[in-house]
Amino acid sequence: MDIPNKIVDNHGRTLDYVRLAVTDRCNLRCFYCMPEEGIDYLPKKQLLTYEEMERMLRVLAQMGISKVRITGGEPFLRKDLMGFLHRVHAIEGINEINITTNGVLTAPHISELKELGIKSINLSLDTLDRERFFRITRRDELDKVMDTFHALLAHGIGVKINAVVMEGQNTEDIIPLAQLAKDYPVSVRFIEEMPFNGGGNNHPVLNWDFLKILDELQSAFPDIQKVADAPHATARHFVVPGHAGNIGIIAAYTRTFCGTCNRIRVTAQGGLKTCLYGSDVLNIRDLLRNGETDESLALSLLQAFGNRAKNGYEAEEQSQLLMPSFASMSTIGG
Numbered sequence: 001m002d003i004p005n006k007i008v009d010n011h012g013r014t015l016d017y018v019r020l021a022v023t024d025r026c027n028l029r030c031f032y033c034m035p036e037e038g039i040d041y042l043p044k045k046q047l048l049t050y051e052e053m054e055r056m057l058r059v060l061a062q063m064g065i066s067k068v069r070i071t072g073g074e075p076f077l078r079k080d081l082m083g084f085l086h087r088v089h090a091i092e093g094i095n096e097i098n099i100t101t102n103g104v105l106t107a108p109h110i111s112e113l114k115e116l117g118i119k120s121i122n123l124s125l126d127t128l129d130r131e132r133f134f135r136i137t138r139r140d141e142l143d144k145v146m147d148t149f150h151a152l153l154a155h156g157i158g159v160k161i162n163a164v165v166m167e168g169q170n171t172e173d174i175i176p177l178a179q180l181a182k183d184y185p186v187s188v189r190f191i192e193e194m195p196f197n198g199g200g201n202n203h204p205v206l207n208w209d210f211l212k213i214l215d216e217l218q219s220a221f222p223d224i225q226k227v228a229d230a231p232h233a234t235a236r237h238f239v240v241p242g243h244a245g246n247i248g249i250i251a252a253y254t255r256t257f258c259g260t261c262n263r264i265r266v267t268a269q270g271g272l273k274t275c276l277y278g279s280d281v282l283n284i285r286d287l288l289r290n291g292e293t294d295e296s297l298a299l300s301l302l303q304a305f306g307n308r309a310k311n312g313y314e315a316e317e318q319s320q321l322l323m324p325s326f327a328s329m330s331t332i333g334g
C-alpha cells in the first residue's frame, strides 16, 4: 500500500496536527489536572521511546501531519527533550513545532528553542498571585514561571498564556491576567475547566463557561472587540484597542469547535486519541513493538481516522461505555 499524503476523516475534516505527550509525569499538581498525591505514573518501559515517537511522527508526516505540539505531563521533565526536539525538527514535512509547558524548568532552554525555530510556546499560568498559585498547583513555583515568561518575550518567542478558569479559585485573576495582553504582545487564553482531574467528573454543571468569561472581560474592557480566528482555532479571539496582545476564550467544555477539528492526540504510552473526550482507539506503541511496517501502521491509523466521532459529545458518550470516570489531563496532554 502506498501511504496517502493527506488525511481526511469520516466527517470531511482534514487532519494535519498531532499533540504528542512525551511524559505523564509532572512537577506540579494542578488540582484540575491531578490529585494531590499524583497519579500512578506508567512504568518507563510502557512509555514510547524517543525512537518510537520519531518513527511514528515520520509516518504521520508522510500522511500529511505538518504541525506537532509537544506536551505532557511536563515535557521538560523528560530527559533530553531538547535532543528529541532536534530530531523532530529534522523530519521532512513537519514545519511547525510548538510546546505546552508549565514553565518551571523551561527558562534554561529558551535560547536553544529559539535556535530550533520554535515560534510559539503555550505557558500555563492560572494566576499572578503567589498564594493562589500555590493553592492551585500545590507548589511554590510562580517566580520560575514568570522568569520563563519574560525570557520567552526577550527572545522574541511568541507566548500564549493558558489559564483555566475555576469557580471559587481564580475568577478574580481573569482581569489581571487579561491585562498582561495590555502591556505585552501575548495571547492570554481563558480555558473552560474540563473534568479531567484524575478523580472523576466533579463539575457536571460548568458555571464559568465562555459566555460568563466574556461577560467578565466586557465589564472590565467595554470596547473589547471580536477579531477573526484562524481556520482551525479552538480559541475565539478578542482585542482591546490599544493593547499590545490579544485575548482568547477556549470553550473546551462547551465544545463549540469540533466541526473544524484538525487534530489528533498521542498519549505518553502511545495511545491514539482521535478526540480529547474519547478513549484511546489504537495503541501505536504495541504496533511498533510488534514489528509492523510503516505501511501497516499507516493503514491502522487510517482506519482510526476514518472512524472519528462527530464531536466531543459523541466521543464522550462512546468512551463512557469504556471508562466511567475521567482520566488526568497529565496523561492526555491537554
Ligand code: SAM
Pocket: 026, 032, 033, 071, 072, 073, 074, 075, 100, 101, 102, 103, 122, 123, 124, 162, 163, 164, 191, 192, 193, 194, 195, 196, 197, 252, 329, 330, 333, 334
Ligand atoms: N504540563 C504542561 C502544562 O501545564 O502546560 C503541559 C500539559 S497540561 C495537561 C496541558 C494544558 O492542559 C495546560 O494548559 C493545562 O492548563 C490544561 N489542563 C489541564 N487540566 C485541565 C482541565 N481539567 N481543564 C482544562 N484545561 C486543563
Ligand code: SF4
Pocket: 026, 027, 028, 029, 030, 033, 034, 072, 073, 074, 102, 124, 329, 330
Ligand atoms: Fe502538571 Fe500541566 Fe497537569 Fe499542571 S496542568 S499538573 S503542570 S501536567
